[in-house]
Structure formats: structure tokens, C-alpha cells
Amino acid sequence: MKMLVAVVALILALHGQAFAHNGPPFPIVVDKPVGPCVISVWTDPDIGQGSFFVMIQPPPNGSIPLDLTVQLSVQPVSGRLPEATYRAEREDLRGQVQYKTLVNFDVQEQWRVRVQLNSAQGTGETEAFVEPTPPGLGRWDLLLYLLPFLAIGFLWLRAFVTKKHKTST
Numbered sequence: 001m002k003m004l005v006a007v008v009a010l011i012l013a014l015h016g017q018a019f020a021h022n023g024p025p026f027p028i029v030v031d032k033p034v035g036p037c038v039i040s041v042w043t044d045p046d047i048g049q050g051s052f053f054v055m056i057q058p059p060p061n062g063s064i065p066l067d068l069t070v071q072l073s074v075q076p077v078s079g080r081l082p083e084a085t086y087r088a089e090r091e092d093l094r095g096q097v098q099y100k101t102l103v104n105f106d107v108q109e110q111w112r113v114r115v116q117l118n119s120a121q122g123t124g125e126t127e128a129f130v131e132p133t134p135p136g137l138g139r140w141d142l143l144l145y146l147l148p149f150l151a152i153g154f155l156w157l158r159a160f161v162t163k164k165h166k167t168s169t
Contacts, residue, residue: 025042025044025051026044028041028043035117035118035119035123036065036121037056037065038057039054039117040054040057041054041113042055043113043130045105045111045130046105046133046134048104048105050104050132051100051102051103052088052103053098053099053100054098054099054100054115055098056068056099064097065119067119067120068117068118070088070115070117071087071118072085073085073086073114074086074113074114076110078110083114087101108133108134113129115127115128
């Protein structure tokens with residue numbers, strides 16, 4: 001019983017540290033014509049290192065330029081830091097063309113994100129805004145989220161064994 005109380009106390013103590021976004025990437029731009037392509041941008045903007053995924057689709061009756069480059073620039077809306085630019089690397093995933101880059105965020109505040117596409121067929125850019133969130137506990141998240149269920153299962157098993165023990169005596 002003391003162990004259960006300790007586990008519940010630990011969960012309540014950690015509850016004060018709310019993790020705003022701890023999950024899969026989410027969209028910030030969806031099916032927007034930019035330069036020679038149509039793009040969607042998904043992100044998992046964790047403080048420290050955030051991930052950005054730019055999915056590229058060809059325009060109607062067109063194709064994705066072979067010389068296409070994608071750059072992503074970020075800057076705090078407050079202007080306290082200069083804009084930082086990152087080159088995205090192309091990934092071919094089962095017929096889907098995607099560009100990925102990792103971006104450094106130092107604090108949780110509103111950031112402006114600019115996505116630039118460049119090719120011989122044309123250039124274009126779009127912008128969006130994100131707020132980085134503290135990263136989760138990684139692999140420990142699963143254990144933390146399972147603790148309440150394990151505690152209930154332990155209590156149920158203990159009650160079942162105690163009841164069975166009393167009926168057999």
C-alpha cells in the first residue's frame with residue numbers, strides 16, 4: 001500500500017509539469033500552392049530540436065522539379081534573435097516526396113516559420129507560426145502513462161486474491 005501511495009504522489013508531483021504537445025507531428029500549412037509545387041508542412045516543434053516535414057505535390061498537370069530545393073527559416077516573433085535558415089533534405093517515401101529538417105528552438109514562445117522553394121521552374125515562399133513545447137520524457141512517457149492503469153490492475157488483483165483467500169479459509 002505504501003508503494004501505491006508513493007506512485008500516486010509521484011504522478012501528482014509530475015502533473016504540475018504539463019507537456020503541451022507530446023505526440024505526432026501536426027500540420028501548419030495544408031495543400032498550399034507555393035512556387036512550382038503544392039506543399040503541406042507538418043511539425044513537431046520541441047524545445048531543443050524541432051522537426052519539420054514539407055510534403056511536396058506536383059501542380060495539376062505538372063511534375064515536381066528535379067532541381068527543387070527547400071529551405072526553412074525560423075525567428076522568434078519578438079525579434080530577439082536573427083532569422084536562422086535550415087536546408088531541408090529530400091526523402092523519397094513510397095511515391096511521396098518529402099523534405100525534412102531539424103530546427104533549434106531555445107525557448108517556448110511564438111516563432112515565425114518561412115518555407116522557401118527554389119527551382120528553375122520558379123520560386124515561392126509561405127509562412128506560418130508555431131510555439132515550441134517542452135519535449136516529453138521519451139521512452140519513459142509510456143511508463144508514466146501506464147502507471148495509473150497498472151495501479152488499478154494491481155488493486156484489482158490484490159482484491160481478487162484476498163477475496164479468494166478468505167473464501168477458501
